[in-house]
Amino acid sequence: MRLSFVLPLSLLSIVCATPVFTHQEPLLDVAFNDGSMQQAPITIIDILSQSPDHQLLMRILQRTKLIPLLNILNNTAFFAPNDEAIQKQINGSSLSLWDETLWETNQGSGGRPDNIQYELRQHLLYHLIPLPEYNISQPRPPLKFPSSRPKAYFTMHYPGKPIQGPSPSPPPGSPWMPAPGGTLAKMAQKLRVIQKDGVSMTSVDWKGEGGVSLSLIAEGTNGEVWSSNQVLPLPPNLGVIAASRPSLQYLTSNLPDSLIQSFSTTVNSTLFLPTSSAFSALTELERGWLQSGVADEDWALILDAHRGQNVGPGVGWVGGLKDGESISGKAADNSDFIITREGDQVNVNGVPLDERDIYASNGVLHTVSTFLFPVERLALTPEKTLVALNATAFVRMLHRANLTHYINGSGASAGQNYTILAMRDDDIARPEDDPDEDDPDAPGNQNRTLAKRAAYHILSGKLRRDDLKDGMLVRTELREEGLSGNRQRLKVSLPGVGLTWGDARVIGEPIETSNVLIYFISHLLEPPPSSLQLATSRPHLSTFTTSLYSTKSDETLARTASTTLLAPVNDAWENTGLVGDWLLSGTKPARDDLLKTVHGHILADVLYTTDIKSEKPHQTLEGGLVGVGRLGKGNSIGVRVPDSNEEEGRMILREDSQNVGRDGLSRTGVVHEIDTLLVPKSVDVTLGKMAKGARAEVMIRLMAKAGFSWALDGVSPPLENTSLPFPFPSWTDDDDDDDEEPAQPPDVPYTLLLPTDSAFSSYNLSVLQSSPRALRRLVQQHLIPTINPPPSVLGGPPIALSDNAQYRTLLSNSFKYGSVWFESSGKTPSSRRTQPTKESGWVVRTRANKPARVLRWGRTSAAGGGVILIDRVMDPYELTWWERFGPPVVLGSVAGVLILLFWGGITFWWRRSGKSIGYEVLEGEED
Numbered sequence: 029m030r031l032s033f034v035l036p037l038s039l040l041s042i043v044c045a046t047p048v049f050t051h052q053e054p055l056l057d058v059a060f061n062d063g064s065m066q067q068a069p070i071t072i073i074d075i076l077s078q079s080p081d082h083q084l085l086m087r088i089l090q091r092t093k094l095i096p097l098l099n100i101l102n103n104t105a106f107f108a109p110n111d112e113a114i115q116k117q118i119n120g121s122s123l124s125l126w127d128e129t130l131w132e133t134n135q136g137s138g139g140r141p142d143n144i145q146y147e148l149r150q151h152l153l154y155h156l157i158p159l160p161e162y163n164i165s166q167p168r169p170p171l172k173f174p175s176s177r178p179k180a181y182f183t184m185h186y187p188g189k190p191i192q193g194p195s196p197s198p199p200p201g202s203p204w205m206p207a208p209g210g211t212l213a214k215m216a217q218k219l220r221v222i223q224k225d226g227v228s229m230t231s232v233d234w235k236g237e238g239g240v241s242l243s244l245i246a247e248g249t250n251g252e253v254w255s256s257n258q259v260l261p262l263p264p265n266l267g268v269i270a271a272s273r274p275s276l277q278y279l280t281s282n283l284p285d286s287l288i289q290s291f292s293t294t295v296n297s298t299l300f301l302p303t304s305s306a307f308s309a310l311t312e313l314e315r316g317w318l319q320s321g322v323a324d325e326d327w328a329l330i331l332d333a334h335r336g337q338n339v340g341p342g343v344g345w346v347g348g349l350k351d352g353e354s355i356s357g358k359a360a361d362n363s364d365f366i367i368t369r370e371g372d373q374v375n376v377n378g379v380p381l382d383e384r385d386i387y388a389s390n391g392v393l394h395t396v397s398t399f400l401f402p403v404e405r406l407a408l409t410p411e412k413t414l415v416a417l418n419a420t421a422f423v424r425m426l427h428r429a430n431l432t433h434y435i436n437g438s439g440a441s442a443g444q445n446y447t448i449l450a451m452r453d454d455d456i457a458r459p460e461d462d463p464d465e466d467d468p469d470a471p472g473n474q475n476r477t478l479a480k481r482a483a484y485h486i487l488s489g490k491l492r493r494d495d496l497k498d499g500m501l502v503r504t505e506l507r508e509e510g511l512s513g514n515r516q517r518l519k520v521s522l523p524g525v526g527l528t529w530g531d532a533r534v535i536g537e538p539i540e541t542s543n544v545l546i547y548f549i550s551h552l553l554e555p556p557p558s559s560l561q562l563a564t565s566r567p568h569l570s571t572f573t574t575s576l577y578s579t580k581s582d583e584t585l586a587r588t589a590s591t592t593l594l595a596p597v598n599d600a601w602e603n604t605g606l607v608g609d610w611l612l613s614g615t616k617p618a619r620d621d622l623l624k625t626v627h628g629h630i631l632a633d634v635l636y637t638t639d640i641k642s643e644k645p646h647q648t649l650e651g652g653l654v655g656v657g658r659l660g661k662g663n664s665i666g667v668r669v670p671d672s673n674e675e676e677g678r679m680i681l682r683e684d685s686q687n688v689g690r691d692g693l694s695r696t697g698v699v700h701e702i703d704t705l706l707v708p709k710s711v712d713v714t715l716g717k718m719a720k721g722a723r724a725e726v727m728i729r730l731m732a733k734a735g736f737s738w739a740l741d742g743v744s745p746p747l748e749n750t751s752l753p754f755p756f757p758s759w760t761d762d763d764d765d766d767d768e769e770p771a772q773p774p775d776v777p778y779t780l781l782l783p784t785d786s787a788f789s790s791y792n793l794s795v796l797q798s799s800p801r802a803l804r805r806l807v808q809q810h811l812i813p814t815i816n817p818p819p820s821v822l823g824g825p826p827i828a829l830s831d832n833a834q835y836r837t838l839l840s841n842s843f844k845y846g847s848v849w850f851e852s853s854g855k856t857p858s859s860r861r862t863q864p865t866k867e868s869g870w871v872v873r874t875r876a877n878k879p880a881r882v883l884r885w886g887r888t889s890a891a892g893g894g895v896i897l898i899d900r901v902m903d904p905y906e907l908t909w910w911e912r913f914g915p916p917v918v919l920g921s922v923a924g925v926l927i928l929l930f931w932g933g934i935t936f937w938w939r940r941s942g943k944s945i946g947y948e949v950l951e952g953e954e955d
C-alpha cells in the first residue's frame with residue numbers, strides 16, 4: 029500500500045518545479061524519529077521541505093540546482109545543516125557566498141557567481157554520503173555509526189575538481205551527478221562518523237574526537253536526513269593544515285617558503301611530516317644549520333623523504349587498513365615506503381604514525397616523531413658547519429660571490445682540499461658593505477670585487493700550523509688578472525704562539541670538516557691593493573712614488589701585469605746626493621733620466637723573496653737588467669745593476685712591524701723596499717748634470733768660458749799641440765809657474781769641487797772673466813783628476829776622504845801649491861754612506877783660503893769621479909813677492925856675502941902671510 033504511493037509522487041517530484049512544492053502545505057506527514065508512525069515519507073526532498081528547521085537549506089538547494097541530484101539518488105545520507113547552522117555560516121564567514129546565494133544579492137564578493145553556484149554546490153555535496161544501492165523490495169541499508177572507532181565514508185565532494193564547462197557531447201552518466209575528478213586522485217573527500225554516548229557525530233578526527241552532532245530527522249525511500257546545527261567544514265589544503273598543527277611548528281616555521289607552497293599545490297599527496305620531537309633528536313649544529321635560512325636543499329631532502337604521491341589507491345589513507353594489511357608507495361626521493369597496520373598501531377617503514385589521516389583537499393597528512401630517512405644524509409658539509417658556527421654572513425658572501433663549490437665540495441672543488449679563513453657574524457664587520465669604489469680595474473663591478481675578496485679567504489690545501497713557516501706566502505684561490513691569472517698570495521706570520529693570516533689573527537683552533545680546514549679569523553681580509561697604492565701608503569717611499577707619478581709611470585705600472593717593484597726608500601735617493609738632485613730637478617732631460625731610473629726599478633716578473641736564490645739577472649721595464657740574489661748564508665738579499673760602478677744595495681727587511689719592507693703583495697705582483705737607488709746603465713750622470721742638479725750655474729758658466737765644458741760633459745779633453753802620453757807624467761815640485769802655456773789635462777775621470785752660486789756672491793765676476801789666466805787657474809783649482817777612484821761605497825764620496833787627505837788638482841800641473849786638503853769637521857762621519865751633515869762632515873781648502881765646507885756630493889755613473897759641492901770658492905794660491913823673489917835674493921845676497929867674505933879672508937890672509945913669508949911691506953912706503 030505504501031509502495032503504490034511512492035512511485036507517482038517520486039515522479040511528480042522530478043517533473044514538478046520543486047519551489048511550488050515547498051510552498052504548498054505538506055502533502056504527507058513524515059515518519060518522525062520518535063517512532064510515531066505517521067503517514068509514510070517519500071524522499072529526502074520531501075522530508076526537508078516538511079522540516080520547519082530547513083527552509084534556508086531548501087532555498088540554497090534550489091539555487092545550487094541540487095534538487096534534481098537529490099531526487100535521482102537511490103540511497104544517501106544527507107547531513108542537512110538547519111537554519112541556525114546556515115545563519116551561523118553566513119555570520120561566521122567574511123565571504124558572503126552563502127548569503128548572496130540565499131538572497132541573490134551581490135554584496136561584493138567579487139564578480140557574479142556562476143549560475144550553479146559551483147563553490148557552494150561543492151560544499152553542500154560534502155554533506156552527502158552515498159550509501160549502498162538497494163532494491164526497492166528490500167529494506168534500505170542505513171548509515172552505520174560505529175561506536176568504538178570512527179568509520180570513514182566517501183562523500184560526493186570531489187575537491188579541486190574544476191567546474192565543467194558546457195560541452196557539445198552529453199556528459200557521461202546523469203547530468204546531475206558529480207563526476208569523479210580533482211586533487212584526491214579523482215576520489216571523493218571522506219567524512220568520518222561515530223556514535224559516542226548515544227550521540228551520532230560526524231566530521232570527527234581519526235580518534236573520534238571533535239566533530240558535529242547529528243540528529244535524524246527522518247528516513248525516506250532514497251535516503252536518510254540528519255540535521256546538524258553546523259555546516260560541515262571542508263578540509264583545507266595540506267599547506268593550511270600543516271601550518272595549523274602545533275606539533276609541526278618546528279617544520280613549518282623553518283621550512284623554506286617554496287616548500288611550504290608545495291604543500292598547497294601538489295595533488296594526490298600523502299605526507300608523513302616529522303614533528304618537532306623528530307627534530308630535537310638532531311645535534312645542535314645540525315639544527316643550527318637547518319634554522320639558518322639557507323638550508324633549502326636539506327629541507328627539500330628531508331621533505332622528499334617524507335612525502336609520496338599516488339600512494340596506494342592514489343591517496344594514502346590508512347583508516348581503512350585491516351590488521352596486517354599494508355600499502356606500499358614511493359617517496360618523492362624515490363625511496364620505498366610501506367605502511368602497515370599492526371593492531372591499533374599503523375607504521376610507516378617501522379616508524380609509528382603519531383597522528384593519522386588528517387584529511388586535506390589535496391591529500392592526507394600523517395605525522396611521525398622519527399625521521400623516515402637516515403640522518404647521516406644531513407652530514408654537515410663545511411658550508412653547513414660554517415653556518416652552524418654562526419658564520420652565516422661569511423657563507424652568504426661566498427654564495428653571492430658564486431664560490432659555493434668550495435664549501436660544499438662540488439664542481440671544480442670536488443676532491444680538493446682547502447683551508448678557509450672564515451669569520452663569525454660577530455666579527456664580520458662589514459659583511460654587506462660594498463667594496464672600495466676606487467678599484468681601478470673594476471669600476472662599478474662590485475660583484476667581481478666581492479668575488480675577489482671572498483676568494484682571497486680560500487687557500488689551496490689543508491694548511492695546518494705545522495706546515496706553516498713565518499713569512500710564508502701561501503696561495504689563495506684568488507686568481508688575479510694582474511698576476512697573469514696566477515694565484516694571489518697571502519702572508520703567514522707566526523708571532524710567538526699565535527698565527528696571523530695577512531693582518532688577521534686566528535681565533536681558536538681550526539675545525540676540520542671533510543675536505544676543508546676552517547680557521548676563524550678576526551676580520552675580513554682585503555685582497556692586496558695595486559703596487560702603486562701600496563707604495564703610496566708608505567711615507568718612506570714618497571720620493572719614489574712622486575717620481576712614478578711625475579714620469580707618468582703610474583699608468584704603466586697599473587697596466588702591466590706581473591711586475592716586481594723595487595722601491596728605493598727616501599734615504600736611498602738622499603744618499604745619492606747630487607745624482608738624486610739631478611734626477612728630481614724637473615727639467616726635460618732630467619725627467620728623461622728619471623723615467624729610465626723609475627722603470628729600472630720595475631722588474632718584468634714576479635719575484636717573491638722565497639723564490640730568490642743565487643743572483644740572477646732580471647729584465648726591467650727600462651730594458652736593462654737588475655741582478656737579485658741572496659748574499660751569503662743569511663737572509664740578506666742584494667740588488668744591483670750589473671756592470672755598473674755602484675755597490676750592491678739590499679732589500680730591506682723590517683721584521684718588527686707589520687709593514688715589512690719585503691714581499692709587499694700587490695694586485696699586480698710584489699713590492700720590495702731597497703736601500704739603494706738603482707741607476708740604469710742607460711742613464712749617464714755627468715758632472716754637468718750634477719752641477720745642474722745642484723743649481724751651480726755660475727761655475728758651469730765659468731767652466732764653459734774657460735774651455736772646460738768637456739769636463740762637465742764627461743768627455744775626453746780636447747787634444748792640443750802638446751799631446752801627453754797616458755798615463756800622464758807626474759808633476760814635479762819644481763814647476764815654473766811663470767809658464768803660461770796650459771798643460772794638456774789628462775784623460776781621466778774628474779772630481780769637481782763645485783762652489784755654489786752663493787759662494788760667488790763676493791766675487792766680481794766680470795773682472796774674473798776678463799782675465800783668462802785667472803779664470804783658467806780658478807777652474808783648474810777645482811778639478812781633481814781621479815785616477816784611482818775609491819771602491820764604490822753606497823752614497824760615498826767620489827774620492828776617498830780622510831783627515832789631511834791631499835789631492836792634486838789640475839792646477840798642480842803647473843803650480844806646486846795647486847793641491848787641496850780635506851779635513852774632517854766636527855765628528856768624523858760614522859757611516860760613509862750618508863751625505864755630509866752640519867754635525868759631521870768635511871772641509872776642504874787650498875793653501876790660500878779659509879776652508880770650504882763640503883755640502884753634498886754625487887758620483888758619476890761613468891768609471892769614476894763626481895761632484896763635491898762646497899760653500900766657498902777655492903781661490904788658487906797667489907805667490908807673495910817674497911815667495912816669488914825672496915829665495916834668489918836671499919841666495920844672491922848670501923852668495924854675495926860669502927864671496928865678499930871669501931875674498932876678504934883671502935886678502936887678509938895673503939897680506940899677513942905675505943909679510944911673514946918674504947913679502948915685506950916697506951916701511952914708510954904707501955901701497
Ligand SMILES: *[C@@H]1O[C@H](CO)[C@@H](O)[C@H](O)[C@H]1NC(C)=O
Binds near residue numbers: 161164
Ligand atoms: C536506483 O535504483 C533503480 C532500481 O532500483 C536503478 O534502476 C537505478 O539505476 C538506481 N539509480 C542509481 C542512480 O543508482
Ligand SMILES: *[C@@H]1O[C@H](CO)[C@@H](O)[C@H](O)[C@H]1NC(C)=O
Binds near residue numbers: 214295296337342
Ligand atoms: C592524481 O591521481 C589521478 C588518478 O590516479 C591521476 O590521473 C593523476 O595523474 C594524478 N596526478 C598526479 C599529478 O600525479
Ligand SMILES: *[C@@H]1O[C@H](CO)[C@@H](O)[C@H](O)[C@H]1NC(C)=O
Binds near residue numbers: 416417418
Ligand atoms: C651563534 O649565535 C647565537 C646568537 O648570537 C648564539 O646564541 C649561539 O650560541 C652562537 N653559536 C655558536 C656556535 O657560537
Ligand SMILES: *[C@@H]1O[C@H](CO)[C@@H](O)[C@H](O)[C@H]1NC(C)=O
Binds near residue numbers: 430433439
Ligand atoms: C658561477 O660559477 C660557475 C662555475 O663555478 C659558472 O658556471 C657560473 O656561470 C657562475 N655564475 C655566475 C653568476 O657568475
Ligand SMILES: *[C@@H]1O[C@H](CO)[C@@H](O)[C@H](O)[C@H]1NC(C)=O
Binds near residue numbers: 443444445490543
Ligand atoms: C686531502 O686531505 C686528506 C687528509 O685530510 C688526504 O688524505 C687527501 O689525500 C687530501 N687530498 C688531496 C687532493 O690533497
Ligand SMILES: *[C@@H]1O[C@H](CO)[C@@H](O)[C@H](O)[C@H]1NC(C)=O
Binds near residue numbers: 472473475
Ligand atoms: C651582482 O650579481 C647579482 C646576481 O649574481 C646581480 O643580481 C646583481 O645585480 C649584481 N650586482 C652588480 C653590482 O653587478
